[in-house]
Structure formats: C-alpha cells, structure tokens
Amino acid sequence: MEEMPKNYDPQVAEPELVERWMEAGCYQRSKGVGDRTIVIPPPNVTGVLHMGHAMDDTIQDTLTRYYRMRGFSTRWILGTDHAGIATQTKVDKKLKEEGISRLEIGREKFLEACWDWRREYGGTIVSQIKRMGCSIDFEDERFTMDEDYAKAVRKVFVDWYHDGLIYRGKRIVNWCPSCCTAISDDEAEYHDEKGHLWHLRYPLTEPVDGIEYIEVATTRPETMLGDTGIAVSPQDPDKAKFVGKTVMLPIVDREIPIFSDWHVDAGFGTGFVKVTPAHDPNDYAMGQAHDLPQINIFDEHAVVVEGYGEFTGMDRDECREAVVKWFEEHGLLGEVEEHQHSVMHCYRCDSTLEPWLSEQWFVAVDKLKERAIEVVKNGDVTFHPARWTDTYLTWMENLKDWCISRQLWWGHRIPVFHCEDCGWEDALMEDTDVCPHCGGHHVHQEEDVLDTWFSSQLWTFATQGWPDHPEQMVGHHPTKVLVTARDIIALWVARMVMSSLYFCDEIPFEDVYIYATILAKDGSRMSKSKGNGVDPMDLMNKYGADAMRFNLLTLITNNQDVKFDANIDKKTHALIDSPRTEQARGFVTKIWNASRFVQMNLEGYEPGAPKAETPEDAWMLSRLAKMVAAATEALEKYQLGDYARDIQAFFWNEICDWYIELCKGRLLDGTAEERLQVQRNLVYVLDVALRLLHPVMPFVTESVWDALPASGLDAHDAKFLMVANWPDPEELAGFVNDKAEHDFELARRVVSVVRATRARYRLSPKTELDVAVRSNAEDAAVLESQRGFICSVGRVDQLALGANQEKPLGSVSAVDGGLEVFVVVGGLVDLAAEAKRLEKEIAKAEKELNGVTRTLGNPGFVAKAAPEVIEKKRAQQAELEQRVAQLKAQAADLA
C-alpha cells in the first residue's frame, strides 16, 4: 500500500474528487429503500454564492450524503430561478451600458438578451455549488423558465383562473416607478427616514364658526393634487362641526367633503387627514367606504399626468417642492415639522415605492389557506426548530389576496387572452390569434408576467414531471425536507404548501428546516452595500470546502442568528482570515494525520473483525458504538450542530488523544497477533468514524478512505465512501460496554493525576516516576488489569496497587474518585506548597459536601424528590465524605 503523503492539500484533492464522483454517477438518484428526495431552494440565476447559500447547501448536502449512505433512494434536485425583477434589472443595466434601451428593442429582443445573459452567467452559482462538494444531480438541472416548467406554471394559472381563484382587480399596489412594476408587500423594505410633516391649509367652502380654513398634516404634499376628501376622527369632538362641510382644494379647485372615519387618529398631526384614494392604501380604504373618486395623478414613472398645469410633467420630488412652494406663496403653508417615518423601498433597486392604483391580477387565498394551516397544525409538515411553526401560522392566518402580476418582460407571461372585437377573455394553455368566440383576429395576450414566487411555489412537483409525467413523482413526492432561510417562510414555503395541496393533493415536504441567518462579525447583516459580506469562495480557496462546511455546521445552535468570525479587508472586501474556519481546517488535518499514522503502521495487515482484546479496546468500541447511535439520532432530528461538534470531540479527544496513543505500544512492540488485532481495531474504528464524518467533510474522508484498506466492517463494499453504508447502530450495539468505559475512566484518572503532578513539579515527561494507588480492592483489580496502559501513558516505572498501600516516602498525593494516588517525586516535595494545595482542595470538597448535606438534611427534599435523585445525592455525599477524610489524612501525613 502506497504511503499517504505527509500533507493533505484540499485545493488539489477536492476538485479532483468532484470529477471522480460525478464520472462514477454518484450524484444521481441512488437506489434504495424508502425515499428521501430534496429539492434545492433554487438560487437566482443572477446570483453568486453567498454565506446563506453556503449554509443552506452544506446542510442539504450533509443530509443528502447521510440519506444516501443510509440506503434511501436519494436525490438532490438542482435548479435555478429566473428571478424576474433581479434579472431584468441586471440585463437592463447591461443594455444601458451598451447604449441600448429596452423599450427601443422591444419585448422579443429583450427576452433574447435575458436568455443570453442567463447562458453567460447562470452557470456561475452552479459551479460554485459544485465546488462545495454538493452531491447534486447536476445532470438534470431545472430552470423555472424551461419549457416543461413553463407549462406547469401555465397550467396552475389556467386551472386557478377557471376555478375562480384568480381574478383581476383595481388595487393600490406598491409600485416601483423605476422598475415599473408592482412589488408585493413581502418584497417591500421599510427604511426609517427623516422627513417633514407639512401643514397645509385648505379653505372651507363656507366658513364654520368664523373659521375660514382647516389645516391638514401630510408627509406627501404632492399627492394633494389627487385629494378627494378630508377625514377626521369620530372620537374628536372638536372636529364634529366640520363633518359634512366641504373644502375647496387649492391649486385644482376641487370641492371635497369632510367626513369622519375610524382610520383617523385624533392625536396625530392636526386631526385633519387629506384623503388621496389613488395614492395611499388607507386612503383607498376610506375612499371605498365613503364613495370618493379615485384620482390618479401619477403615471407609471411617478410623473404628474396631464391636466395639472405647471405641475404636469414633474416627478414626485419636483412636484413636492413645487406644491410646498405654491402653498407658501399663497400663504397657505402652516407649520413644517421634522418627522421620522418609515418609507417603503423596492427590494431590488431601492427606489421609493409609490402606492399606486392599477389593474392587477390576484390569487384569492381563502380557499387555499385552510388546508395549508391544517397540515402544519396536525404535524404533517413539521418545522425545525419548532418555533417557526408560529411564524408560518401567524402569516397564514393573516393572509390577504396575493397580487401576482408584475409589469416586467422577463418571466411567465400571464396566459390570458382578450378579444377586442367581442370582449371575450379566457386563460388558455395554448396561444391563440383568433377569437374562439367571434372568430375575430384582434386577440391580445396580457402584457404582464407572473410574480416569480408564483412559479417557484411549484418547485417540489414541477421539477419532478408534473403535470405531464405524474408517474415520475410516484415515490419521490412529497420530498423529505426543505432547507431554507426564515425570511422566505411566507414568500415561498407557505405558498409551496398551498399549491402542492391544491394540485397534488399532498404536502410538498415533510420537514422544513430553518437555519440561522449568518451575520457579519459585529452582528450586522451581511450586505453588498456595506461590503461586509464573506465570500464562500474565498473561504474555500483559503481553507478548503471541508473546513468551510464543517465550521458552518458547528455554528448551528438553537439561535436564530450566528455571527461569522471573518475579518474582511475594508477596501477590497477580500477575506483576511476566519479563525474558526481555520480551526476547522485543523480538524481536517487532524483526520488526515491520524489516518496517516494508522496507515503507516499496517504492515502485515489482514482484514478481520475488530475485537476487544484490552480494556482500552473495549472502551473504544463501546464509545464508538454510542457515537454511531448519537450521530444517527442527531441527523434524524436535524441537530446538525450537535452532530458536527460531537463527532469532532469524539474523533479528536477520544480516538486521537487516547486510543491511538494507547495502541502505539502494541503496534510498535507487540506480538504478531497483538499487532494484527490492534491494526484491525484501528482500521475499523477509523472506518466507522470516517463514515460518520463523511456527510459533513466529504473530501478528506473520501481521500483517507481511499488510502486505507478494508476494515472488518464490511469489505470495502463500495468504490467510494460516499456510497458506502452508514454504520448500523444496531449492529454496533454489541460493543456497548458500560463497565469497560467505567474501568477505563478509572485508569485514565490515575494517568491524569500523574501528569498533573509532573506538571506541578516541572518534571520532564521523560522521567519515569514511581506511583502508588490506594483504593478499594475492586478498583485495585481494575487498575491492575490496566497496569500496562497506566505505566506506558503515564510514564510510570513502579506501580503499586492495593487497599493497604502506604504512602511512599518523598511522595505527593492526590485524591480522585475514591482513589488516593501517591506520586514519588523524590526529595523534591515542597511541603509548604503541598499543604497549601491540600488545604484548598479540602475547603472546596467541604463546601461541596456541605451543600449536599444541607440538601439531604432538608425534609422537603427527602419527601418530594425522585428516589433516584436522592440515591444519587447519597452516593455523592458518601464520596465527598471519603474525599474529605482522605485529603485530611494526607494533610496530616504531610505535617
């Protein structure tokens, strides 16, 4: 067997392995019993990998690799999302740089440009995901604009249209004048901004009690052009006399009524609210209730429309200034207050959104949400961590109809056709030029496209053959788990549940795993504008994919946010370092080195069953069996952080620090049989550990496994570790041996005491020491059986054991778990220091003992506590009593 290189280089090994795995077809659906399909939350085609993806994909790949090894039919379905607004914005920008306007070239040409763009950049994120080692079915990539997918989207629209779930209506929508499209409430972002509250005076048509004008307060004076009413609070007695009167709206000379409405808060502003039904959601509602006209003063670019004289043609900001100036010049401007308020912004281009009255398409959600609530309440769909259930349910219960039309070109065009001649309208699966009703040739399709979430809501089933090949879905839908970020629980998760229930009559996934948001080191959100984002590619290039993946999993706790400890160059935004990822790389190296050591000592090795020949073997195999059970359970419960942290501690602190060290004796000086058995044990332990580690660190484990011979677990049953079997907790259960673990602990304590004494007296690790241990006969027998271990690891020359051991001359002592350990340090004993140390230990033990005694002396405790707890306390008390006695005796001895 070829010797493993001294150093492991992830930058070479990782890309190589990706190629080998893919060539061997390991990424495609694995055959197995039971199905665990996962669909990737489709990243935007415009995107590059960010830390959120890295976390998301690490979790999914860890689960996928685990499922595959467990023997489930496993497939991770890849795809990207066309991301309507995001893509259109980018293509627009690119064309603009080339001096081309979208409107000049028209819809067809623009869409071509989008497809070109997609072909050029869409592969970036896919290749980055590949670099991470994600075992995705790359040979079958889906895109939300693919022909099949588009058909599924169209069918959903057409069916819902015919089932009466889709309707058209005039609504106030959040309009982005820059993107020229409606933005859903969920896509809008609020920012607090400093603004003003302008008091404007509107003259009353007839004076009321000698008052000639009323004063309204507004943050948006420009919208006064569209005012059609004035509202006051019904709970405002001072204003009652104005109700029913009218004011003459300045500039436009429109007579508008004053009325009362519950929307108005008497305490805010002046108590008079200008009502602009076409430009404010609340005003719209009031307008409906009081039958006010809706006057739209802006066009789609938020420019004032015809009919407003000097104001026509101005944009929002110009108009605001001009209106304020006009009021000022006419003596109608009152107070101007500073006012902080939140303003909606487009989540893509950050423009201020304009509430705008327009014709839009909607999905009526009332019929959909009931079942979607039910399946979560009854546990068919389970959130992990469970607290997200409430987020989902709250959102669902407050759900309003969903505005699905977007005034974009890039996306799924709404398949509704109208006939200009006879007024016919229908949603169709096939395009048509001819009216099926009157035969006319003036048929037009809707210009708008669908909200991107409308198409991504079908993701679990439209990627799997629906609607034309339902047979492909059989056994693979519902999918096992959806792994995603919390901010799209409403946007995406909830809608997937609704549409899947409607069209497939089943849930889309059994589990929803919501991972923590990754924040920058200082706790702020990573964002492009701040330049504080960490690029996963930088992490992988510096530390390797395994290290990044492992670190990400260890970050997972019950927290909803995690701070990522990377230092970023302020100017270039390049990664300087990430200490925790570096630590994770240290673990990769540790795995490599431990394996290399074993591999270097395999001369004469023949595969064979592991066997507990020595106490340390029994201990190790028992611990291993428990680790297999724990790792399996953690992964099944989506406790990925525990899985990663526990397996690391096990590998490092137990396998490396103790077991391998303990095997060195037999390996280097043992008999041929001893050597062979210890080789078998080591290869086996390593093999199992590598299998447990593989899901999170696929590369280094595969590289090492490749270099190691078959263990007794099963003949290297597969070409690759990634398709080898997950260790079966049941099969290993036979190794569980609590007695062995206890006995080993006892010996380990003696060694620790010797080491501590050595450190205290600055004795070289090389000098062998004489040690005596006084204990009960049972423990003495246990220690006797581990004499070899204690002597070799503790560097002990003479080891005296027994119940009646005398304290040797020139020794210092320690008490640990009933054992009294005496270490001979010759003439070096520092009596004063030892006395002081013992005093401290006695005080500590007595304090503990007092606590326990007090508890046991409490009648309430003895009466009410669980028997096993009392039993435990009694044992503690006995042990502490013994400890105090022993320590006191030792102190007396010293004097």
Next chain:
RNA sequence: GGGCGAUUGGCGCAGUUGGUGGCGCAGGUCCCUUACAAGGACAAGGUCGGCGGUUCGAGUCCGUCAUCGCCCACCA
C-alpha cells in the same frame, strides 16, 4: 404597536425532560515524546443581565424590567 430571539468566565458559544455549570479561542506553565507545534500535557478563570415568584431545589419554569438584534403591522 404585535411577535420572536439573545443576555453564561477576556472573546465566541453549549447547557435536551428543574438536581449548584461545560466547550473552543485568547491568556498562563511545561514539552519540537518518531501521525500531527495546524501538535501534546497541565493549571487558572463564572454569585449564568436586574428584580420578584413557583419549588425541598432554578442557568433551566412563570412574571416583570433593562439592553441588543430580528420579523410582522402601522405611521395622514
């Protein structure tokens, strides 16, 4: 305004059904012991944000306050 999360040694974090607290890093001492100094051994460091309550017993459950963060809603 509503909801959620966080507050534990210098820093970053664990702590599952209540039984007096762990890990990693940094810092300290010692060791380049032939897998690994990207390592090993050892030691030190905390009245678990404040107050109140339930309980024999609270980091853990309840209430309340404070600070920080996130989400949702609203803000003429």
